[in-house]
Amino acid sequence: xxxxxxxxxxxxxxxxxxxxxxxxxxxxxxxxxxxxxxxxxxxxxxxxxxxxxxxxxxxxxxxxxxxxxxxxxxxxxxxxxxxxxxxxxxxxxxxxxxxxxxxxxxxxxxxxxxxxxxxxxxxxxxxxxxxxxxxxxxxxxxxxxxxxxxxxxxxxxxxxxxxxxxxxxxxxxxxxxxxxxxxxxxxxxxxxxxxxxxxxxxxxxxxxxxxxxxxxxxxxxxxxxxxxxxxxxxxxxxxxxxxxxxxxxxxxxxxxxxxxxxxxxxxxxxxxxxxxxxxxxxxxxxxxxxxxxxxxxxxxxxxxxxxxxxxxxxxxxxxxxxxxxxxxxxxxxxxxxxxxxxxxxxxxxxxxxxxxxxxxxxxxxxxxxxxxxxxxxxxxxxxxxxxxxxxxxxxxxxxxxxxxxxxxxxxxxxxxxxxxxxxxxxxxxxxxxxxxxxxxxxxxxxxxxxxxxxxxxxxxxxx
Ligand code: BGC
Numbered sequence: 150x151x152x153x154x155x156x157x158x159x160x161x162x163x164x165x166x167x168x169x170x171x172x173x174x175x176x177x178x179x180x181x182x183x184x185x186x187x188x189x190x191x192x193x194x195x196x197x198x199x200x201x202x203x204x205x206x207x208x209x210x211x212x213x214x215x216x217x218x219x220x221x222x223x224x225x226x227x228x229x230x231x232x233x234x235x236x237x238x239x240x241x242x243x244x245x246x247x248x249x250x251x252x253x254x255x256x257x258x259x260x261x262x263x264x265x266x267x268x269x270x271x272x273x274x275x276x277x278x279x280x281x282x283x284x285x286x287x288x289x290x291x292x293x294x295x296x297x298x299x300x301x302x303x304x305x306x307x308x309x310x311x312x313x314x315x316x317x318x319x320x321x322x323x324x325x326x327x328x329x330x331x332x333x334x335x336x337x338x339x340x341x342x343x344x345x346x347x348x349x350x351x352x353x354x355x356x357x358x359x360x361x362x363x364x365x366x367x368x369x370x371x372x373x374x375x376x377x378x379x380x381x382x383x384x385x386x387x388x389x390x391x392x393x394x395x396x397x398x399x400x401x402x403x404x405x406x407x408x409x410x411x412x413x414x415x416x417x418x419x420x421x422x423x424x425x426x427x428x429x430x431x432x433x434x435x436x437x438x439x440x441x442x443x444x445x446x447x448x449x450x451x452x453x454x455x456x457x458x459x460x461x462x463x464x465x466x467x468x469x470x471x472x473x474x475x476x477x478x479x480x481x482x483x484x485x486x487x488x489x490x491x492x493x494x495x496x497x498x499x500x501x502x503x504x505x506x507x508x509x510x511x512x513x514x515x516x517x518x519x520x521x522x523x524x525x526x527x528x529x530x531x532x533x534x535x536x537x538x539x540x541x542x543x544x545x546x547x548x549x550x551x552x553x554x555x556x557x558x559x560x561x562x563x564x565x566x567x568x569x570x571x572x573x574x575x576x577x578x579x580x581x582x583x584x585x586x587x588x589x590x591x592x593x594x595x596x597x598x599x600x601x602x603x604x605x606x607x608x609x610x611x612x
Contacts, residue, residue: 165343165364169284170296172338176236176277177297179243179335181304182328183212183270185447187263188423189312189440193321194259202556204256209423211263212270213549217542219271224538226272231352232280232345235272240336242269244329251326262325267545275541278525279534283345284365295458298518302454305422306447307331313440347379382530389535398602399532405585405607406524406540412578413520414547416477417571418512420555421446421505427556431564432492432501442502449506453513465590466519470582473515478575480508485568516578526589527610529598587611 191205198204219239227235246266253259278297308328315324343365349358355376362372392399421428425446429439460469487501528536558567589597589611600610 163367166285166366169342169365170281172335172342174277174281174296174300175331175335175338176239176273177300178304178307179240179332180270180274181301181306182308182331183243183266183304184301184419184422185305185308186312186325186328187212188425188443189309189316190321190324191424192426192436193316193319193324194256196319197321198256200256202560206553206556208256208259208263210549210553211260212267213545213552215264215267215269216271216274217267217545217549219268220275220538220541220545221271222268223272223275224534227276227279227348228351228534231348232276232283233339233342235276236280236339236342237336239269239272239276240332240339242266242272243332244336247326247329247332251322251329253322253325271541271545274544275538278521279537280342280345282525283347284343295454295461295518295522298521299451299454299458302447302451302513302517306444306451309425309440309444309447313444316436316440346376347383350376350379351383385531387531387534389532389538392529392532393535396602398604399529399536401607402527402529402601402610403532403536403539405527406536407543408581408585409520409523410540410543411547412581413516414544414551415571415574416474416512416516416578417481417551417568417574418509418517419548419551420571421509423552424555428505429502431488431559432498434498445502446506446509449509450513450517453510454518456510456514457518460514461519461522462590465588466523467582467586467588469515469519470586471579473511473519474575474578474582476511476514477508477516478572478579480504480506480511480572481568481575482572484508485565485572488568489565523586523589526594526597527587527601529602530594584608 187209191209194200194208195205200208223235226238230238242265246262246264246269249262249265250259253262281297311327312324315321315327343361344357346358346361346365349355349361358379359372359376362375363369366372366375393403425443426436426439429442434442457469481504483504484501487497487504492498492501524540525533525537555567558570562570585607587597587608587610592611597610600612601607605612
């Protein structure tokens with residue numbers, strides 16, 4: 150086959166790449182919709198089923214449980230079925246899970262539907278970044294990964310807005326069911342995606358891989374070089390579990406990925422994502438205001454993500470993390486103090502809301518995007534899939550614990566102490582960042598890997 154004959158024009162291939170990446174990033178949107186959609190619905194679900202706070206914790210957290218399972222299965226599925234088919238499966242489960250949530254006839258069915266949604270999102274959160282990294286050309290790869298986090302925050306915002314609009318009628322079924330529509334669009338889009346060229350090469354389907362690369366890149370020389378690069382890389386087989394058992398240095402990087410995700414989750418961010426209306430209720434606001442403030446939380450989350458995107462390659466990872474954890478500690482500490490003293494007048498209410506938003510800015514400008522970036526940077530090539538699988542799994546387990554305990558904490562130790570607890574954890578994370586987190590700005594992945602495997606201290610593997 151004459152390569153030039155099938156090479157499309159550069160403009161056409163650029164369009165293919167953009168289309169591909171937009172669609173894969175829509176997986177981020179699904180992630181966000183899934184996280185955000187429940188917060189506005191809980192109050193109405195609680196009214197209809199006369200559900201206890203504990204039952205609500207189950208309903209909220211079932212999704213995270215499913216996601217943890219989905220993330221574990223995703224490594225295997227995306228190797229066996231391929232990235233594209235894993236994404237299709239994720240999309241189908243997403244649509245089914247949303248419809249079932251909307252139709253749920255008991256708290257138990259709602260829990261089951263949320264597990265299905267979780268499976269979908271666990272699959273997608275593992276597979277989409279992998280797919281993105283495999284199809285995006287080198288020079289836009291970094292931007293594509295940030296786009297993914299941005300899409301997560303946009304998904305959360307859209308879910309908050311749709312919940313707010315539907316809150317006037319109190320129709321939680323529509324709130325939960327309506328996300329089947331973006332799910333179905335995502336499914337249609339994913340059906341049009343090409344298979345990942347890297348996966349095709351992994352499977353020995355070289356002709357097809359070259360065909361896809363031609364569609365994506367257009368230029369025969371680029372295609373040949375990239376195919377050769379991928380084939381070279383594939384000579385290093387993924388042997389994560391063995392490596393984990395044999396190699397202490399790899400255990401250190403896996404441990405660091407796990408720790409980073411625990412830090413991200415125990416900032417307390419998802420407490421606000423899942424229970425914002427409830428928090429605003431504790432500040433003394435009525436239902437409508439609770440919902441609008443929740444939407445404001447979502448908007449702040451989107452906007453502050455741009456701070457991270459702008460700073461990540463200028464300031465570096467560690468300064469951003471220090472700043473973010475410090476801002477979060479102050480924000481939550483003050484919210485706790487206000488709740489402790491009692492929020493009696495309008496001024497105090499607004500001030501407390503503002504401090505909660507300060508906390509959101511702290512997260513979105515730092516741990517939100519950066520933890521995902523760092524987790525993909527620190528793993529050595531032969532254990533990358535395994536390492537990222539472990540950290541993604543931890544993300545969902547941490548998320549589960551946070552979601553499952555918040556209302557019990559409020560009821561047990563009280564509002565103020567709950568917020569102080571999370572504030573204190575953020576202070577601890579400043580110290581952990583200092584001791585254990587490397588600065589990876591401007592360092593090649595190969596250099597990081599050499600340092601790690603050479604036994605350098607974790608915080609120095611980026612030097
Ligand atoms: C986290 C999610 C969180 C979201 C908020 C992501 O990076 O992993 O747990 O809900 O950010 O924007």
